[in-house]
Amino acid sequence: MTRDLHSIVLNVNGDEVTVRVEARQTLAGMLRDQLGLTGTNLGCEHGVCGACTVLLGGRTARSCTLLAVQANGRSVTTVEGLAADGDPLHPVQQAFADHHALQCGFCTPGFLLTTIEYLDEEPEADPDSIRERLSANLCRCTGYHNIVAAVKDLLERRTGR
Amino acid sequence: MKQVGEALPRREDGRLLRGRARYMADLAFDDSLDAIVVRSPFARARILSIDASAALAADGVVAVLTADDLVGVEPALTRQFYSLTPAFIERHQVFLGPYREPVLARDRVSRMGEPVAFLIATDRRAAEDAAELVEVDYEPLDPIVDPLRAIAPGSDLVVSDVPGNIQASFHIIVGDPTSAVEAAERKVSGRFRIGRSVGSPIETRGAVGIPATGSEPLTVWSSTQIPHILRAYLAEFLRCPEEDLRVAAPDMGGSFGGGIYAEELLVAFAARLLGQPVRWLEDRRENLANARHSRDQIIDALLAYDTSGSFRALEMHIVQDCGSANLFGLTLPFNIASHARGQFAIDHFDVTGLCVLTNKTRNTPVRGAGRPEATFVLDRLVDMAATDLGIDPADLRHRNLIPAREMPRDMGMLYRDGAPMVYDSGDFPDQLRTALEAFDYWGKRRRQDEAAGSNLALGIGVSSHVEATGLGPHETARVEIDDSGTVVLTCGSNPHGQSHATTLAQVAGETLGIRYDRIETRFGDTGLLERGGGTFGSRSAVTAGAVVHGASVELRRRILDLASEMLECDPADLIIRDGYVSPRGVPGISVSFAELATGGAPLRAEDEFVPPTVTLGSGTHIASVAVDRETGVVNLTGYVVVDDCGTVLNPMVVDGQQHGGVAHGIGNALLEEAVYDEGGQLLSGTFIDYLLPTAADVPDIEIIHRPHPTPLNTLGVKGAGEGSTASAPGAIANAVVDALRPLRIEINELPITPQRLVELIRAAEAEQVEGLAGN
Known part of the structure; x- marks a missing residue:
């Protein structure tokens, strides 16, 4: 099995980030494990339950069945991006x-x-x-x-x- | 400030809405390893050999544990969850056979998904890759899947020391059912099947074991409903004192059914063995195959009554498919039995229950736990009787409801806790009248026929249920004021969505004279509280509510005593407002909680509540449906709930529990079914095959509270978390039968899938055509 890493650049909740990911890393896995954005929850990992829904380029996407590399160059909004800590709720x-x-x-x-x-x-x-x-x-x-x-x-x- | 009974906003929401919750998978521990369970692909097989050498050689693999590696620990769970009193066992002719559930399978597997090996690696992906390299050589055997075959003479045995595959049984007789049935003028009967369903919280299970350090004992974080009980099981498994262990529950993404699972034990064992934290996270396929399976009964039932419509006797024979091991003993079938008469006066009663082992996943109590099954069967029998007598089901119900003046009513049997089963409070006729009125039942009945004619058939169904809530044996809470003057509430019962941090703080806050949202709350951690019960059986508002109230009353007394010394004033003349104590009418003079707390003596009260027995919640539901005669699809068009959960702590929260319970019941009624094939293979392994209700499957739900507080606890609270699950299947089944009344179908099986319904419709139509041809 190969564990080569790919460098991707994307905008997450308004910030540009560069992340090195395995090809098989899911978008959800990257958000949670590599960026620490654990507000995106995994309920089924089959794309059915919708718990892992994020906005990708403004449209909803199931982050459990997308690969992180597919989000290269895109913008992602997670729940943490809706209201900064200390700010009023969205x-x-x-x-x-x-x-x-x-x-x-x-x-x-x-x-x-x-x-x-x-x-x-x-x-x-x-x-x-x-x-x-x-x-x-x-x-x-x-x-x-x-x-x-x-x-x-x-x-x-x-x-x- | 009045807080109990107010729809105060939830304190939990800010964190949850901002994505700042800490669920199991969000917890991070230094040097943590990830484990995966290697599971049996067969329902029944001999294990000839296990070869883990290739897996052990794989990248990142630290250990592969099999039954042989479980050295110095108990190899199996053997203690059943509930104990029964000798008097109960004698009175209800209880037989209880051995319970044994291996932590890891040795020599044989008894169900698909049974844990065979526990593989630990440096990370989850390495573990998943290597799990495929564990070679287990199985010799498959013919599985025992059908519980009726399992109890037929000559059947193979699921486990060798449970003859006839009957692990437990009971027989309840109240009155003289034999004579009453013989004497009754009319009878209806049927065989009812309740499909197997799965609890299915949106978060799957998980557990982390953390080795002991100098200051901290061996710790298990688990998404459990019962931290203190899990600690007792862990202590037995690890053969160590409970004091050497800590169990804590993080934020939980729902739960809907408790239990003890092998993985919670294995993470502790592995962490102790390897000296590193070991984390196991379940995936959805594992969850649907292994966790919180429930319902799954075949019930033969008979209702005897007179032509006047007066119910005489009820008989039931329950075959409970327990799967391969029965941790919960009599719980499910006995819950069916103890709730079988529902809200009706039925003096003669005969129920047998059999707990039958099969090669399927272990059955556990899930939201409702026997009440939906009992209520469905009774609701159907009552409607069948109404049809037989030619009177409206609502009228027949009214004639037979236990009148309010007969409360409390002794039901002539014991509850599972060994106490006489007594309906302590409630007004069932008022509940039905309120529901009929809110639903415009008679108006809708009149208009029902006018709407007929299209391909959609319209029907209305009524259901009523009771729910014994607030099961013991005990719950513990501590309320204290820390050095900073903050009120801290600690309770053994832990939440998984039920809003403990709001409702229990309302109870403490009102008693102590401080706003609920200024109270710090801590739940579900054996490190914080020596004893605790947990959250199950609609018990928390009752048992935790009562104990938090008790502890708060005591703390208030101490606060006033101390303040009376400082203010030189009689305690009776003091009032508390917003955390300040002042002489009545003299707000200028006061002492704060913080000042009191620095006084030296700890301001703390701990209490334990031991409920005398369960208390009776109840509800009446009315559903209307539109049935598509061509496709068999059932759409819910209206839903009314009238509920009695005693004192309502927070109506917003209770309504939320009711909505969720109804939706769960709708799932059980129409959608959810864990399906095994004849080979014991689970066919419904993902949410694509196992259908949870979506927003489009659930109607708007109107909820009306008609509370009758119980005398059994100081707050008058009865449980509210599960009852609403109970009535949805019966109300919907009756509505579907009502919609299709020209066809005279009977619905005796849940869920009512489109396929099943189309088959019933086609068969009934064919019969009618035959009937016409015969004329």
Whole structure:
């Protein structure tokens, strides 16, 4: 087995970083083990549960089934990039807190980033589409009720409905 | 400041939302090694040889442990999780056979996924690469997969010292069921099957063993619900005193079912052996194959009643598929039995339960643990009886609910803890009336027929359940004021999403006169508290809540005593506000907690709560569904929960628990099934095959609290974490049957997958066509 290292340059949460990675290193593995960004959680490593969701070039991506080298030259946003320590929470984070949209918190980073993409792509979305859109991510604690409520609140605040 | 009962925001959220939680995989230890479990690919086989030489020679491999290497330790788990009293054993005709679960398999494997070797390497990838090089020579044997075959005469044995593959059994008789059944005018009966499901927290399991140093004992960090109990098991396994061990739980990404697992023991053994931290992290395939399998019963049941609709007797025979080892003894089938009569007055009752071994993964209690199964069976029987009598199920329910005036009601049997099973509190008829009204049940019933005609069939189903919560034997908490004046709350019960740091701090804060979010909380670490229970069986709000309250009351007394000396004032004339003690009406004069804490004597109170027995939570659910007759897909269109969990500590948190429980129940009702083939191979090994409910599968859920506080603890709290799982399957199954009522199908099996439902619809349609042709 080869353990050759590849040098990649990418923008993570606004900072340009250079990382040397094995070809088989996943994006999630690099973020967690090499950059110490452990807010990106691994739930299934099959690209199903969505806990490891990050934004890659502004679009959601499953960091467990992407290789780190595939992110070379791209920008990555993880949950740590949503609000700096000491700063107020990002509006999506705040809505999740206001609506008790998290319990154990393990799936939460993925839901936050999925929600951010959704609101970004469809600022005028029909609230009826929330559940379909959120079905990309799995949560075992909340029954989704309060996550849906948080996203609905965000949408309504945007559209003034 | 009033805090208990308020929907105060969670203190946990900031860290979790910012990605600053420390789950198992986030913990880092210097010089840590990574372990991987080499597992049996067969359900049943002899192990002829294990050759680890190639693996040992691979890059980065430090050790490969097999059963032969487990020297100086107990080779198997042999102590069952719960003990039973002699009186209980005699009263309910309990048979308990031996329990033995090897830590690493020796000579034979009894299930797919059984740990055979523990490979330790410098990092995870090296371990994974090398695991493939461990050569295990197996001689496969025919597995025993079907529990009914397992108990048939002449069956092979899963383990040699469990004859007939029946590891445990019981028989409960209340009243005179034989005569009551004979005398009853009408009966309905059926064979019900509840599919095997998997707890499936989004975080998989993990454990780290850290060798003892001069100041710290051998330590295990584990994503466990039961740190203190795990420590006891570790001490037995390692043959050392419990004081030589520390067990701690980090942040946990859900859990939904407790237990003791080989990997938690192996990391400790390996760390001690190698003198370095050893970490094991489970992947999802391992989790779905090995952790928290549950449900999986075949239940024959009969309800006897009169033409007036009055229930007379219930009979049940439960065959519990336990998998290859039965750590939890009678727990699951006995939970079914003790909750089988639900909210109804049924005086005559006969239940047998068999715990049957098969070559599958060990079965454990998962959220609900017997209540969803019991409730589903009873809900179905009641609806079948309503159809038989030609009356609405809601009416039939009303006629048979235990009236509030009969509370407390002795159920004529013992609970698992050995105490008489008594329904201590609740008002079931009010609960049903409230649910029917909130759902607009009668209005929807009237409109149901108008909506018919399309390919979608609309149905409504009702379910009601009880849940014995707050299981003992004990819980411990300490509340203290440290040198800086900070109130520190330490409790044996640890959270995995349940909001202990908020709700228990509300209890302590209200008692002590300080805001809950100024209290520091610590949970789940045997290094901080000598004794502790854990989090299971909807017990934490009850047992931890009560003990935190007890300790806080005592600390308050000490605070007031000390302050009365300093302020020269009678304690009865003192009040506490925001961490300052003042004479009533004289806010200008005060002494702070910090000043009191520097006074010399430690301001600390520790308490243990031993509940007299369980306390009864209950709930009524109504679901409406739209069933696609062509595809068999069931869509939930409405859902109402009326719940009684006694005193509500924080309604926002309790609602969240209810939402999650309902979703879990929806999964059990419609989607989730761990499927084994005839060779004992698990076919549902990933989240692509094992379907958890998504946001699109769950409807909006309306929750109404109708609390009836229990007299069994000072707060009046009853458990709320699991009950809502119990009613979803019955409510949904009844709604589906109702939707398809022209076809007169019966749903006796969970989950109600589209495939199963289409088969039922086609068979019923064929029968109707035949019937017409016959006319």
